[in-house]
Amino acid sequence: MSIEEIDPRQVRERLARGARFIDVREEHERAGGQAEGSLGIARAELEAEPALHLPDREVEVVLICQRGARSLAAARALSAQGYARLASVAGGTSRWLEEGLPAFEPVLDEDRRDFNERYSRHLLLPEVGAAGQRRLERARVLLIGAGGLGSPSAYYLVAAGVGRLRIVDDDVVDRSNLQRQILHGEARIDLPKVDSAQATLSALNPRTRIEPVRERVTAANVDALMQDVDVVLDGADNFPVRYLLNDACIRHGKPLVYGAVQRFEGQASVFDAGRHRGRCPCYRCLFPEPPSPEFAPNCAEAGVLGVVPGIVGLVQAAEVLKLLLGIGDTLAGRLLHFDALAMRFRETRLRADPDCPLCAPGRPFPGYIDYQRFCAGGS
Known part of the structure; x- marks a missing residue:
């Protein structure tokens, strides 16, 4: 007709x-x-x-x-x-x-007007729209670390309208942080990072609920921190926490958005083996054993160009949003490398290890281990 x-x-x-x-x-x-x-x-x-x-x-x-x-x-x-x-x-x-x-x-009532104005550019995207934006408002993200990676990630997740952001960090703001940890400022030196982050992010978007948790992530509290979250973003700066988060995400069936930086380089990936065993690799499939400390110094030892964690953190935030919205192709099964000096991205394909002690299909969860000892080379 x-x-x-x-x-x-x-x-x-x-x-x-x-x-x-x-x-x-x-x-x-x-x-x-x-x-x-x-x-x-x-x-x-x-x-x-x-x-x-x-x-x-x-x-x-x-x-x-x-x-x-x-x-x-x-x-x-x-x-x-x-x-x-x-x-x-x-x-x-x-x-x-x-x-x-x-x-x-x-x-329109004030809430609907605020929603329409604040997220107007998202609402124009058919892949997001009003339904997707409401999905973001119902989402809950666990962010480990309010530092170099967590700062840009948190900024953009909150700006995008993620409904609840649980931030876990036991550190305080130091002047050396300010070169890259953009959640914090000079006036907040010596304040807990989670409190500084809450103040910054609440001012950006009062619609998002910020849950500051001033604790170090350990095997004793990681299960509680995982409760009621949809995605975990790894902004940690040490191997014991990365291995612990990987294992906990497999146990609870949560996607883990990974990032790491050093000097002028960074990398990011999504480890989703908890929901897709045998198809998606986990962090242990990539690193069955941690590298020795002399080959993997942290930023305090090796330094980092301030913009590098910003770029990697934004990649992580993009992956979180895609996971929450169910759109696009995530970095699951791919490791993205970034070289700031060459201004080049390259990609490495990752495969699930069929003999992985954590994520092999049918393998029961073995329990948490002493990750400090494991990463120090102990058995």
């Missing part, structure tokens, strides 16, 4: 004879101005349950969107469901406003 396209000035005539006039844009789009006489019903909602909004299939229906494409597609969908008298406004709301036709701004 061919759908009739009409000029905006023809709508009033259709309304006078009893037509239903529906704006199929999303709520955040309608907030900028809606054609007078129209009822706002998002296209997906209208197409999912048309009889709820249009019980009479013989009624004349006029649809409008931003420029005319979505309303035309919605009209075709309604036609396929038995509606016969359909029209789409050519040029949509943009043309309506250009021609000076009467419009109004829908009345």
Whole structure:
């Protein structure tokens, strides 16, 4: 069936004879101005349950969107469901406003207005939209470390609208941190990092609930820290915590977003063996044993260019958002290397170790070990 396209000035005539006039844009789009006489019903909602909004299939229906494409597609969908008298406004709301036709701004409560304004650029993305943004608001992320990797990650996760961020760090702010740990400032030297992070992030987005936990991550508390979270972001700076997080994520079936930096280089990956045994590798598949300390000095010993953890931390934040939204291809099964001096990224494919002591299919969880001793070369 061919759908009739009409000029905006023809709508009033259709309304006078009893037509239903529906704006199929999303709520955040309608907030900028809606054609007078129209009822706002998002296209997906209208197409999912048309009889709820249009019980009479013989009624004349006029649809409008931003420029005319979505309303035309919605009209075709309604036609396929038995509606016969359909029209789409050519040029949509943009043309309506250009021609000076009467419009109004829908009345929204403060929470909905804040949501629409704050996340307007996300809401324009079909891969996110209102449903995806609400999913982010329901999400809970565990962030280990409020330092070089955790700072940029936390900034962008909170800005993106993650609903709850549990930050675990037992350290205090030191002046040497400020070259890269951008959550903190001069006035917060000697304050707990988690308290400094909470102050910064709450000021950025009060919609996100920040849970500061001033503790060192150990085998004694890691299970409690994992409770009710969807994704774990590893911003730690030492091997014992990385191995512990890997093992705990396998035990609890949580994806682990990994990052590490040194000097002018960094790397990132996603270890999702807890949910995909035998298909996705874990951290132990990559590093069955920790490198000796002389081959893996930390940033305090080897130094780090301040922007490197910023870049790697943003990669981690992007991976967390993709996992929460269920979009794109994550770094699971891939190790991303970044070299700042060459300004080059390269990728290494990772495979699950069928004999991995932690993530091999069918292998029961062996329990936590003494990770300090393990990383020091003990048995």
